[in-house]
Each structure stands twice: as C-alpha cells, then as structure tokens.
Amino acid sequence: MKKAYLGIDIGSISTKGVVIDENNNIIASSYLYTEANPIKATKKVVKELKQQLDLDKYKVVGVGTTGSARKLIGTILGANTIKNEITAHAIGAMSIHPDVKTIFEIGGQDSKIIIINNGIVTDYAMNTLCAAGTGSFLSSQAKRLGIPIEEFGNIALSSNNPTKIAARCTVFAESDLVHKSQIGHKKEDIIAGLCYAIVNNYLNNVGKGKKIKPPIVFQGGVSKNIGVVKAFEKVTGHKIYVDDNSHLTGALGVAILSKAEDEIDFSFDIEDIIYETKGIECKGCSNNCEIIEVIKDKKIIDSWGNRCPKGELIHK
Numbered sequence: 001m002k003k004a005y006l007g008i009d010i011g012s013i014s015t016k017g018v019v020i021d022e023n024n025n026i027i028a029s030s031y032l033y034t035e036a037n038p039i040k041a042t043k044k045v046v047k048e049l050k051q052q053l054d055l056d057k058y059k060v061v062g063v064g065t066t067g068s069a070r071k072l073i074g075t076i077l078g079a080n081t082i083k084n085e086i087t088a089h090a091i092g093a094m095s096i097h098p099d100v101k102t103i104f105e106i107g108g109q110d111s112k113i114i115i116i117n118n119g120i121v122t123d124y125a126m127n128t129l130c131a132a133g134t135g136s137f138l139s140s141q142a143k144r145l146g147i148p149i150e151e152f153g154n155i156a157l158s159s160n161n162p163t164k165i166a167a168r169c170t171v172f173a174e175s176d177l178v179h180k181s182q183i184g185h186k187k188e189d190i191i192a193g194l195c196y197a198i199v200n201n202y203l204n205n206v207g208k209g210k211k212i213k214p215p216i217v218f219q220g221g222v223s224k225n226i227g228v229v230k231a232f233e234k235v236t237g238h239k240i241y242v243d244d245n246s247h248l249t250g251a252l253g254v255a256i257l258s259k260a261e262d263e264i265d266f267s268f269d270i271e272d273i274i275y276e277t278k279g280i281e282c283k284g285c286s287n288n289c290e291i292i293e294v295i296k297d298k299k300i301i302d303s304w305g306n307r308c309p310k311g312e313l314i315h316k
C-alpha cells in the first residue's frame with residue numbers, strides 16, 4: 001500500500017480538501033461551499049475524496065486541518081495536525097514555488113499577506129474587518145451588475161478605461177459604484193474598476209507597510225479572477241503567479257504538514273458519525289468568552305474559545 005495524506009481547509013465560505021501522495025502530488029481534490037455547516041461540508045468533501053481515490057492502492061496515514069473551523073473538524077476527523085491558515089498557505093505555496101517571497105491570499109471572507117524570506121515566514125497580516133477586499137464583495141457586486149462571477153474577469157480585461165472606484169470600505173465602494181453606473185460609465189469599465197478597487201484596498205489595508213518582493217504568488221478563490229490578477233500586475237509592476245490549484249493551497253499545505261507527525265489510521269467512514277456542537281458563554285469575567293464544545297455520545301470530547309484556564313475548568 002502507498003501512503004497518502006488528507007488536508008482539509010474549512011473556511012466560512014468554502015471547504016476544500018485534497019489527498020496527496022508521498023511526493024506531494026494531489027491525487028484527489030474537492031471544493032464545496034460550507035453553507036454555514038462545516039461538519040456537513042466536511043462529510044461531503046471526504047465522501048468525494050474517497051470516491052476519487054483508489055483505496056486498494058492508497059492508505060491515508062495523515063490528516064491535517066486548517067481554516068476557521070480547523071479545531072472542530074480536526075477533532076472530528078482525529079487529525080494528527082491542526083494548523084493556522086498562515087502556516088498552511090505558506091507551506092502549500094512553497095511546495096509549488098520554493099522561491100516565493102510574497103503570498104497574496106484573497107478568500108471569500110478574509111484576506112492575508114504572507115512575507116517569506118529564505119523559506120521562513122517573517123511577516124504576515126490578516127484582514128477580517130473590511131469586506132471591500134474580499135471575494136464575497138466581488139460576488140455581491142457582480143450580482144448587482146447582473147454578471148455571472150465566472151465572466152467577471154474576462155469582461156474586466158475588455159476595458160480600456162477602468163472606472164476609478166473609491167475603495168476605502170464596502171459602503172464607500174458600493175455607493176461609488178452605484179453613482180458611477182448612474183452617470184453612464186460602461187459596464188466593463190466599472191467591472192475593471194472594481195478589480196482595481198479590490199487590489200488597492202488589499203494593498204492599502206492588508207499589505208500596508210509590508211515589503212512586497214517578487215516572486216509573488218496569488219492564492220484563494222479570487223485568484224481565479226483574471227481581472228484581479230492583471231490589476232495586481234499593473235499596480236505592483238510584477239508578474240503574479242497563480243497555480244491551477246491556487247484555491248486548494250491551504251489544504252495542500254496542511255496535508256504536507258501532516259506527513260511530519262505520527263501516522264494515524266484514517267478511515268473515510270465518517271458519514272454516520274454524529275457530533276453535536278454547543279456554544280456557551282463563560283461568565284467568569286467581563287471577557288464573556290464564547291466557548292465551543294464538541295459533544296459525542298453525550299460526552300464533551302473537546303472545547304475551546306476560553307482565553308484563560310478558568311473557562312476550561314467550567315467544562316471539566
């Protein structure tokens with residue numbers, strides 16, 4: 001039997017999964033919407049991966065999770081690796097571009113920048129506050145303009161005169177966009193302008209004060225939008241590398257990281273496993289931490305969210 005490793009990246013918008021072989025080649029992959037139910041989405045992703053995999057040939061001996069629900073899903077899958085998104089994305093990107101110095105990542109809900117020097121993450125930033133630099137903003141504006149998001153990038157490229165759109169925040173960008181449509185700007189110019197707005201917002205917020213050096217790799221769902229890629233190239237003056245699997249890099253990274261841990265015996269049969277999660281507010285102090293408990297067979301098997309040991313004790 002050949003060894004294989006599973007990586008799952010559970011974000012608030014999408015859940016991504018890959019299975020890799022010992023040489024880090026992706027041999028199965030899946031991408032689904034989380035739809036506010038990370039457990040259900042993970043079960044579906046794992047089922048799809050199982051269908052793609054030759055189980056007579058491969059045995060999964062490592063499981064890694066990353067993304068906002070990494071702890072929950074990691075507990076449920078019995079993962080041997082649970083890592084934050086920065087580490088997972090950096091490792092995934094370096095496995096494809098070993099000399100990468102800057103990683104731009106724009107996902108559905110948040111965006112990140114990672115600065116790498118000699119294979120080590122030396123700086124990073126995450127933005128979860130301003131939605132005007134994310135995929136969900138792009139999707140909602142595409143909808144407003146009546147354009148399928150898949151066509152967005154190519155339409156942007158047909159513009160010779162991108163409209164200038166104020167990109168300070170969602171509210172500004174949205175009202176400016178409505179204003180520009182009303183005064184007769186062409187649709188393709190507005191769309192191209194939106195791509196620039198995303199890029200400028202990203203560079204002025206997430207990228208603020210960061211030493212952006214080439215090679216630059218662009219990851220996350222928005223990297224599939226050629227309009228945004230070209231806008232990044234124009235504004236930074238550098239080539240932007242986008243891999244075919246740029247939306248799966250976090251899952252790839254955490255699958256690679258699972259190789260360094262003790263092997264586990266992973267079975268794909270998680271379909272019938274029933275887990276319950278419960279959110280409890282700790283009243284131990286004014287922080288009022290929201291503690292999440294994972295319950296199986298009426299027993300708490302894991303909990304997190306407490307900022308101090310006092311919160312942990314409540315549930316022991």
Ligand code: SF4
Nearest residue numbers: 282284285289308311
């Ligand atoms: S877990 Fe600790 S910090 Fe959080 S509310 Fe409870 S006592 Fe306060």
